[in-house]
Amino acid sequence: MSYDNENIFAKILRGEMPCHKVYENESTIVFMDIMPVSDGHVLVVPKSPAENIFDLSEEYLKEVIKTTKLLSHAMKKALRPSGLIVKQFNGPDAGQTVFHYHMHIIPVYNGALNTNHGYEMEKPEKLESIAQKIAAEI
Numbered sequence: 001m002s003y004d005n006e007n008i009f010a011k012i013l014r015g016e017m018p019c020h021k022v023y024e025n026e027s028t029i030v031f032m033d034i035m036p037v038s039d040g041h042v043l044v045v046p047k048s049p050a051e052n053i054f055d056l057s058e059e060y061l062k063e064v065i066k067t068t069k070l071l072s073h074a075m076k077k078a079l080r081p082s083g084l085i086v087k088q089f090n091g092p093d094a095g096q097t098v099f100h101y102h103m104h105i106i107p108v109y110n111g112a113l114n115t116n117h118g119y120e121m122e123k124p125e126k127l128e129s130i131a132q133k134i135a136a137e138i
């Protein structure tokens, strides 16, 4: 499969679709997952047209990890989770559903999560309020 410029994250990166942005720098953007697994679930997205880990350059991969670390600390302070899951999927068989590389950061609150994705759209005002809470700790 080749990179599809019309995927939803490409549209968010071009400003054609909205998102609840938490953080942005030259190489990455972080926004709230619209169907969160838990309160505070964010996605770290490189500003590079790569579908998966096989396509993303090492340079951008490093930038994703740097941003993931920055956000993990901010989330720990802002949301006080008892744990934090960092993961990403490559290819449909692995569970990838949006074909622009991204890293999930999923807070866990006093108990194990055993699901890969959320199933319900969260209220926009709740996503925005959590986004601001995390952003304040960066």
Ligand code: AMP
Binding pocket: 008, 019, 031, 032, 033, 034, 035, 036, 043, 088, 089, 095, 096, 097, 098, 099, 117, 118
């Ligand atoms: P993956 O299965 O790793 O490709 O995950 C894609 C994630 O993107 C899922 O957790 C979706 O809930 C999330 N998602 C899909 N569309 C949007 C959107 N417009 N804004 C924010 N998150 C989205």
